[in-house]
Amino acid sequence: MIAPVGSGGALALGGRPGPVCMVGAGYVGLVTAVCLADSDIEVRLLDVDRDRLDMLREGRTPIHEPLLDELLISVLRRGTLLLCDDAAEAMRGAQVAMIAVGTPPLADGRADLSFVRAALTSTVADAGPGTVMVIKSTVPPGTTASMRRLCRRNGRQIPLAVCPEFLSEGSAVKDFRHPPQVVIGGDDRSACERVAQLFAHLDAPVFITDSTSAELIKYGTNAFLAMKISFINEMAQLCEHTGADVGMVASGIGADTRIGRAFLGAGLGFGGSCFPKDVRALDMAASYHGQSFGLLRAEVEVNSQARSRFVAKIQKALRGTLAGRRIAVLGLAFKPGTDDMRQAASVDVIRHLEDLGANVVATDPVAVPNAARMLPSTTLVGDPYECVVAADAVVIVTEWPEYRSLDWHRVAQLVRRHIVIDGRNCLDGDDLVQAGFTYISVGRPTRHPISKSAGRWKRQAADLVGQPPARSMRIA
Ligand code: UDX
Ligand code: UDX
Numbered sequence: 191m192i193a194p195v196g197s198g199g200a201l202a203l204g205g206r207p208g209p210v211c212m213v214g215a216g217y218v219g220l221v222t223a224v225c226l227a228d229s230d231i232e233v234r235l236l237d238v239d240r241d242r243l244d245m246l247r248e249g250r251t252p253i254h255e256p257l258l259d260e261l262l263i264s265v266l267r268r269g270t271l272l273l274c275d276d277a278a279e280a281m282r283g284a285q286v287a288m289i290a291v292g293t294p295p296l297a298d299g300r301a302d303l304s305f306v307r308a309a310l311t312s313t314v315a316d317a318g319p320g321t322v323m324v325i326k327s328t329v330p331p332g333t334t335a336s337m338r339r340l341c342r343r344n345g346r347q348i349p350l351a352v353c354p355e356f357l358s359e360g361s362a363v364k365d366f367r368h369p370p371q372v373v374i375g376g377d378d379r380s381a382c383e384r385v386a387q388l389f390a391h392l393d394a395p396v397f398i399t400d401s402t403s404a405e406l407i408k409y410g411t412n413a414f415l416a417m418k419i420s421f422i423n424e425m426a427q428l429c430e431h432t433g434a435d436v437g438m439v440a441s442g443i444g445a446d447t448r449i450g451r452a453f454l455g456a457g458l459g460f461g462g463s464c465f466p467k468d469v470r471a472l473d474m475a476a477s478y479h480g481q482s483f484g485l486l487r488a489e490v491e492v493n494s495q496a497r498s499r500f501v502a503k504i505q506k507a508l509r510g511t512l513a514g515r516r517i518a519v520l521g522l523a524f525k526p527g528t529d530d531m532r533q534a535a536s537v538d539v540i541r542h543l544e545d546l547g548a549n550v551v552a553t554d555p556v557a558v559p560n561a562a563r564m565l566p567s568t569t570l571v572g573d574p575y576e577c578v579v580a581a582d583a584v585v586i587v588t589e590w591p592e593y594r595s596l597d598w599h600r601v602a603q604l605v606r607r608h609i610v611i612d613g614r615n616c617l618d619g620d621d622l623v624q625a626g627f628t629y630i631s632v633g634r635p636t637r638h639p640i641s642k643s644a645g646r647w648k649r650q651a652a653d654l655v656g657q658p659p660a661r662s663m664r665i666a
Pocket of ligand 2: 355356357358359360412415419452453454455456457458459460461462463464465524525
């Protein structure tokens, strides 16, 4: 166990409220708690999962998040982060209590609020006169207003605000320190301002508004970013029909500052613990009010098509049959920089390939343990070079930088067929074709091997994909 050095940690600095009680040591709660503690506010982190708390007490994080491990050890040593499994202890003297428990989707797509309700009820009982309760979890519009009644004690209304997070996995610590904005919603202005003080050391615009608008800022942000991804994936399909290059198209469109290049990366679409569930939950919230939010349904539909179209691309590259073919899948996590497999494209793609009779061997730098629970019948290996041995096709599903810098000449010696299908448009086509590969990506023209010694392969590959041998392709 890591014990604090020096006494008592920091209470309140320069008017910044503290101590803070954080409920939920998941991606959001843990990162937020550690970063607040790192800014010299005393934080008590409460979680029902005792194994998770024990792990944290040993200075180990249950999630793969850059910078978090060393920061955790530092705040435990400084005594600004305390790990609690008793709500009364965690709430003693707390000026702010933040609820960051999961809001997983229900079968119909609505957000399951039972954990938020339980966490709120179990902590508000120990709230002191000056405590502000804050919902940090992502909750549908109207939730905070409807839960205010849970925060009445002995006839006294304890302020309840909402403060949505905008942390991306894989860069959560950096995102906390440099947020695009801080959003706080509530009907008690001074309570919201006190919560805003927690982030006063960060250089970010602070929006204080009513709680429902704040909830919709969060959902709207995620839904809009997801829409950009679905839009560019639809454009990618049109690029394939017309011979255009979606990478260039996205850069051209994104150069318009009214649009921006961010989140115009074509490929296998969005996954993760947030976009898929938040888009559906927002759609359900709209239907609850009798509104058919067509855009949201379209972006979900486009997202699932991106995955099935990718499998069709692999089938076409291997002459339409996958039975008995060995497919090497590079990348399992829903995106690089995390071990999170929630709604990862790899699961859909691999299950689809296996349903079509393929033998899949897959790898990932960090997500193999989590993937093993979701893909029990898939061969999972740690080393990408081991993964590609005797492969009929190498498929990129997560754009880890490790794969971009693979020795593709070495890979060329290990595979059975020289075909790479890149679902994230992250590889350098020149490297691939010089190593003798046919390089197929999303929304971009297929590249064919150019080296003389690859001539033989060139004919072989062209035969394989049923096209006449192509003149060497010059990419704009
Ligand atoms: C968070 C938000 O809660 C969610 O709304 C948002 O969409 C994404 O980020 P996340 O941090 O990913 O979710 O949740 P998760 O990783 O599932 O962690 C939740 C933690 O809360 C777990 O450690 C769980 O043990 C804990 N928990 C859950 C409690 O301590 N008490 C509860 O009652 C329920
Ligand atoms: C997202 C939001 O970015 C964050 O602000 C919010 O708090 C939580 O949800 P995260 O889920 O960690 O964060 O991942 P993000 O980097 O946004 O990517 C989401 C998905 O979109 C990933 O599957 C990623 O591969 C995909 N994506 C992202 C694309 O397909 N193309 C892009 O251009 C960007």
